[in-house]
Amino acid sequence: MPPTLLDPIRQRYSCRRFAADHAVPPDQLALLLEAGRLAPSAFGLEPWRFVAVDTAHREAVAHACYDQPAVTSAAALVAIVALGAVLDPDSDYVRARFEAEARDGDTAPVCEAYRAFYRADSIAAWAQGQCNFAAAHMLLQAAHMGLDSCPIGGFDADALTIALALPAGETPALLIALGHCSAPAPERLRKPPE
């Protein structure tokens, strides 16, 4: 391996409009989802679900994103959905994750820590923030494969929830638009190192 990961990091940028006629092959989409699946999360809870948006739902999803060009022109769209009700400390989902994480050891310490951390009224926002770990993995994996991308956080959450047919409690965290950008990468802008 080269000494730095900065090649894909430098290649990644937010493409605002994708070129037509560039499909994302299924094997690339599968690698992208796998990169997201392996992302870290607090308490090992993986509080996310990934939805590859199919053709039938594209239009409603784009509308929920105010028909912004990055969405309407994307060759593929992946929604990162934050889990909700299943994050209750007493849920089967949480118990299963903690049992896996404890590797046959005692789950009491992590259960106790999570119970002290958990707040029903802020867990959705927290889970959405955790989804950014998976998103970062996917965006870098896309760049690594030569795919352009754009993370989309600007959407009508209620409309997107309906468009994605999410069950109660789940909320859309981020949409990832993929394809080949119709314009070259602009100059990168960042705060200078401190």
Added chain:
Amino acid sequence: MPPTLLDPIRQRYSCRRFAADHAVPPDQLALLLEAGRLAPSAFGLEPWRFVAVDTAHREAVAHACYDQPAVTSAAALVAIVALGAVLDPDSDYVRARFEAEARDGDTAPVCEAYRAFYRADSIAAWAQGQCNFAAAHMLLQAAHMGLDSCPIGGFDADALTIALALPAGETPALLIALGHCSAPAPERLRKPPE
């Protein structure tokens, strides 16, 4: 480049205790901070600051993290700090970021969108979630360099704020512990692909 980024992704895992006598060279630390600096963020706000924890602050930082072994044994610690008061829509910080992002274009649309999004009472949690983009970049860059790591979210936020001498409004989002793990990587646990 190889077709997937899955090598560093698969190499990364949360190390719970680091071996002694393995320093992190300054050039590796610099690459790690650069990887974080280039992470994406909503509205291009980069609502973070990175603090390489120096020796004088190590003990207080470890105490704030309940002296967990991943922190006390780490060869190096980087704190990712979420910005606070400067994220007010009328701040000089926000204006400067939007002017950079607009590339001499009109900043009005992003200003308007951000003003509609901004809530003073939830901006800290949001900024902390954005910090996970930078954290994911750093963790993968560490793995790519052969460094083991552990993201630390379990801390007394007030104590860590004091230990890091953060100004009012800034909050610790995540601590990244770095070094060489004292034990081999355990079997990876994840939910199966859907």
